[in-house]
Amino acid sequence: MLLYGAPAQSPHEFSRSVKSNTVVGAAIALTLPTGDYQEDKLMNLGGNRWVLRPQIGVTHTRGKWTFETSGSIFFFSDNDDFWNDGKLENNELFAFQAHVIYSFRPGLWISLSTAYGWGWNPKINGEEVHDPRGNWMSALSFGVPLSRTQGIKLSWLQARTQEETGVDLHSLIVGWSIMF
Numbered sequence: 001m002l003l004y005g006a007p008a009q010s011p012h013e014f015s016r017s018v019k020s021n022t023v024v025g026a027a028i029a030l031t032l033p034t035g036d037y038q039e040d041k042l043m044n045l046g047g048n049r050w051v052l053r054p055q056i057g058v059t060h061t062r063g064k065w066t067f068e069t070s071g072s073i074f075f076f077s078d079n080d081d082f083w084n085d086g087k088l089e090n091n092e093l094f095a096f097q098a099h100v101i102y103s104f105r106p107g108l109w110i111s112l113s114t115a116y117g118w119g120w121n122p123k124i125n126g127e128e129v130h131d132p133r134g135n136w137m138s139a140l141s142f143g144v145p146l147s148r149t150q151g152i153k154l155s156w157l158q159a160r161t162q163e164e165t166g167v168d169l170h171s172l173i174v175g176w177s178i179m180f
Contacts, residue, residue, distance in 0.1 A: 001025060001026050001027065002023065002024075002025050003024045003025055003026055004022070004023065004024040005021065005022055005023030005024060005025075005059075006021050006023055011179060016106075021060070021061045022058065022059070022060045022061075023058070023059045023060075024056070024057070024058050025056070025057055025059075026054070026055065026056045026057075027054070027055045027057075028052070028053070028054050028055070029051075029052075029053040029055070030050070030051070030052055030053075031047065031050065031051035031052075031053070032050065033047055033048050033049050033050055033077075035047060035048075037081075040083070040084070041083070042083045047079070048079045048081055048082075049076055049077045049078065049079045049088075050076070050077040051074055051075065051076055051077075052074075052075045053072050053073065053074045053075070054072070054073060055070055055071065055072040056070065056071055057069065057070030057071075058070070064102055064103045064104070065100070065101070065102055065103075066099075066100075066101040066102075066103070067098075067099070067100055067101075068097075068098065068099040068100075068101070069096075069097065069098045069099075070096070070097055071094070071095065071096050072094070072095040072096075073092050073093070073094055073095075074092060074093040074094075074095070074119075075092055076089075076090055076092075076093075082124065086124050086125050087124070087125055087126070088122060088123075088124055089122065089123045089124075089126075090120050090121060090122040090123065091119055091120060091121045091122075092119050093117060093118070093119040093120050093133060094117065094118055094119045095115065095116070095117040096115065096116050096117075097113065097114065097115035097116075098113065098114055098115075099111055099112070099113040100112050100113075106145070107143065107144070107145025107151050108143065108144060108145060109142070109143045110140075110141070110142050110143075111139075111140070111141045111142075111143075112138075112139075112140055113137075113138065113139040113140075113141065114136070114137065114138045114139075115136070115137040115138075116134075116135070116136050116137075117133060117134070117135050117137075118133060118134045118135075118162075119133060120133035131163075133163070134161065134162035134163050135159060135160070135161050135162065136159070136160050136161075136162060137157065137158065137159045137160075138157075138158050139155050139156060139157045139158070140155065140156045141153055141154065141155040141156075142154050142155075149178060149179045149180075150176070150177065150178050150179070151176075151177045152174065152175070152176055152177075153173075153174070153175040153176075153177065154172075154173070154174055154175075155171075155172070155173040155174075155175070156170075156171070156172055156173075157169070157170070157171045157172075157173055158170050158171075
């Protein structure tokens with residue numbers, strides 16, 4: 001939902017816009033407890049619980065530069081059918097992200113991004129488990145137009161946990177976009 005800023009524009013108007021502009025928006029995402037969940041397995045494709053995520057973001061464009069930032073809070077329902085007939089509860093998870101984007105011309109751009117998420121602190125069967133989350137991510141992305149309605153995006157993503165245990169990753173991502 002747009003809270004403040006520019007009116008809606010056609011794709012052509014948006015691509016030609018070069019003036020300074022600030023937009024503030026908010027969103028709410030709801031994740032349903034779907035997927036392949038089996039209570040006798042510790043690792044599952046399904047989450048077996050609801051997740052509500054309100055988010056607010058600000059974008060400021062000045063000429064060829066765009067600056068974006070957003071913050072989210074993830075609220076989780078309890079998982080009453082956790083592994084070995086247990087119950088999983090946890091606190092909120094907070095997330096913050098920021099992006100700086102430079103547009104060379106419509107469709108041709110480069111961006112530098114960073115994000116940090118923290119919180120979680122789960123309880124299993126009412127007992128606290130020392131498993132707080134603190135993950136830092138950064139990315140460098142490059143977009144190239146293929147035509148007026150298609151483009152390719154290439155990204156290098158790096159993530160690092162800030163806790164004693166966790167996963168560090170380095171990924172190369174290729175995406176193809178089609179605009180209708």
